[in-house]
Amino acid sequence: MSTASELIRKDILAGLESAFEKGTLPEIQVDDAAIERPQNPEHGNFACSLPLKLAKPFKMNPLAIAKALTENLPTNGVIGNASVVAPGFINITLDRRWVLDQVHWIRDNPETFSDISIGKGKSVQVEYVSANPTGRLHIAHARGAVIGSTLSELLRTAGYIVQEEYYLNDAGNQIDNFDISLLTRYRQLCGECVELPEDAYPGEDIIDVARKILDRDGHRYLKMPEEEARSAIGIAGTPLILEGISQDISSLRIQFDNWFSEKSLFKAGQFQKCIKILNDKGFVEKKDGATWLISSELGEEKDNVLIRRTGAPTYFATDIAYHFNKFHERRFDRVIDIWGADHQGQVSRLKSALAALGTNPDNLDMVLVQMVRFKKGKTAEKLSKRSGNVIPLLELVNEVGADACRFMFLSRSHDSQLEFDLDLAKENSSENPVYYVQYAHARICSILRLATSKGISFDEGEPNRLGEPSELNLINKMLELPDVVETSVRNLEPHHLPHYALELATCFHLFYQNCRVISSHASDIPLTKSRLMLVDAARIVLKKSLDLMKMTAPEKM
RNA sequence: GCCCCUAUAGCUCAGGAGGAUAGAGCACCGGUUUCCUAAACCGGAGGCACAGGUUCGAGUCCUGUUAGGGGUACCA
Structure with missing residues (x-):
């Protein structure tokens, strides 16, 4: 079809x-x-x-x-x-008959009617969130999370084989910082008078982790030499952090297929292999005690450090190895990274490096998600992890709800900045467009319930009895979903989905207003059955739209 | 300085690979319920930052200007 x-x-x-x-x-x-x-x-x-x-x-x-x-x-x-x-x-x-026939088609194929085949069974990895494992997730992570997971759903329905991955930065500077912060908090809980260093993470979630470690392991880390204590408590803390992140992310109904450890790149020798290839190709040089990628020869503005004077690899270097792994080891046909716009400077040089490694950079897409400003009262404030005025993701989801949260973050184009009005989302939630869509679904279910209670079956309904403008209008809107999927996938723009859902709901409400579905006149039974069929098809399409956004489709409101 | 993103109604945002009269929600004004959910529906008012260019046609593409955000580290 x-x-x-x-x-x-x-x-x-x-x-x-x-x-x-x-x-x-x-x-x-x-x-x-x-x-x-x-x-x-x-x-x-x-x-x-x-x-x-x-x-x-x-x-x-x-x-x-x-x-x-x-x-x-x-x-x-x-x-x-x-x-x-x-x-x-x-x-x-x-053709009118063709259109009306689609009601049958949709009802006969409720799971697949909106599937398209542009993916052709290719494998694609979508990597998103990938926040450093140094604490709980907060609201700044929410947008990328929702965009990444919806994009994954869309890619699946478009015929791709999708893997959703979280890249775990469990190596490097941020982690050293985390270890220090955790150890400091731990010592504080043990009663020692130590100040949190300036670069450390001020967040309270680290105190929670420190407390759990103290409860479980006692004072053992106090007796270790500084270096050993840091590393040991870091290793003890990471699983606890991951547990928290996993919990945060699942509040938005996200589950990753894979958590990829940065450390594993070194253990498996992937990192070293990758640098060696670049070196063999003549793109690596030692300068000022550091190891550089001569990206200027790859068309970049300047060269970039791969390995610092200290011997520690840069984020850039491990990112090259990570993507090398995605393409050369795991052999994804396509890779999509959902990044915050503040990583935008990384895009070009990473692609150049991959090209040098023999990967077609066109197979890698970065979706740059612009910043979110959260508006509280009349002031829009920028929340930063460092200043400590962050709102935990879980708190946002608990107050606003996963549905509203997903819808709000989805409905803006990823390359536009978004202003999230916390007060509106919390207090005025009944005026939120998300309810408009869900209400349409609840209305539909209500009609179907009434039909059931009256003992009206409608499998033998005849769509060709339909023909009111609002009926045809509704069916035509239902038939647009595959196109919306295609547009969204082609442009990696999931924001078309909530707008479509809104339009579809509008078409249904309009139909509802104009066409009485369940008539009390016996002579209207054939029309009633035909309309029930249409209503049921509308339910399927609306449900599918909500499913793609991982939103619930309530049967009652 | 250079690079990326953005600028559409009072506010928050769409405008689906240039198309025919630019849309929605909220806010404002007015109307709709003997009947399946009024969290709905109908009507009114209100806008493409500015200046050029490309073409049969530009909110959409190009150039410049202005404004906002981000980047430009041996941070991530």
Whole structure:
């Protein structure tokens, strides 16, 4: 089965081919049917602007092209009517019977009706959140988390094999800092009078971890030499931190398929191997006691340090090795990283390094998620981990709810900054658009419940009895979901999904307003059954939209 | 300085690979309920930062200006 837009596209190209054969249009290769869904309903379900685009290469008047094309369009498929309109559009109305038949199609394929095949079974890894394991997650992590997980769902429904991964930065500076912070907190709990160093993490979640360690292991770390104590308590603390992160993330209904340890890159020799390859290719040099990647020879603005004078690798170096692992060891066809926009400077040089390692950088996409400002009262404040004025992710989810949280973070384009009004989300939640969508689903379920209680079955309903504008409008909107999936996946932009869900809900509410579903008149039974069928199909599509966003679809509100 | 992102209604944001009259929610004004959920529906008012360019056509692409955010470390 194909989607409406696929069929229309096919028909237009077929019409073109047929006009070529008849010689009414000059035979020039055309790949794109240039169709869209017009905003003005008077322009039909689809509009084709191909004649306008072909005017120049064909050296013909667009209206003449439109006429020739329209005359050759197949007439017994999806296209019900095609009309030529100045300055050269073809407005296409879907065949009514075909549209109504889709109600059956959706009900017969509730899980797969919106699946598309652009992924072609390729493997793709989506890596997101990947916050340093130095504490609990806070609200700044939420946006990337929601975007990453929804994108993963979308990629699956688009035919990709998806792995969701959390990259665990369990090596490096931040971790040293964490060890020091944890040890300090631990000592404080043991009654020692020690100050938290300036660079340390002030967060209270580290105190919680220190307390757990104290309860479990007693005072053993006090007796160790400084270095040993740091490392030992760090090793003891990491699993506890991970437990917390895992709990935080699951509050947003996220579960990773894999947690990848940075340390493992060194243990497995991956890091060393990677540097060696770069070295063998002549892109590595020693300067000022450090080891550099000569990225300037790879088209970058400047060279970058791989291994510091101290012998410690930079984040950049391990990131190269990590991505080398993704492509060369684990052989993903595609990799998508969801990053905060503050990592934007890393994109180009990482891609260059990968290219030097023989990976096509086009197989790597970074989705840069812009910063979120959280508005409390009238002031929008920037929250930072260092200043300690962070709001834990769990607190946000508990107060706002996972559904509202996901919807809010999803509904903005990732490359726009987002202002999250905490007060509005908390106090005014009933005015939140998320409820509008969920309410439509609850309404649907309510109708279906009534039908059940009245003993009305509707499997034998006949969609071709339908035909009210708001009915057709609703079905047409339902048929758009596969296109929304395609657009979202193609552009890695999950924000189209909540907007679609809103539109679909609007179409349903409108239908509900205009069409009485369960009639009390016996003579209306066939229509009632047909409408129940439509309502059930609408339920399936709405549910699917919510599922893709990992939101709940309440049956009662 | 250089690089990236952004600028659309009073506010928060869409505008789905340039298309025909730019949309939604909230806020404001007015209306709708003998009937399946009024958390709904209908109507009103209100906008593409500025200046050029590309073309049959620009909110969308290009250049410049202005404003905001981010980056430009042997931090991550």
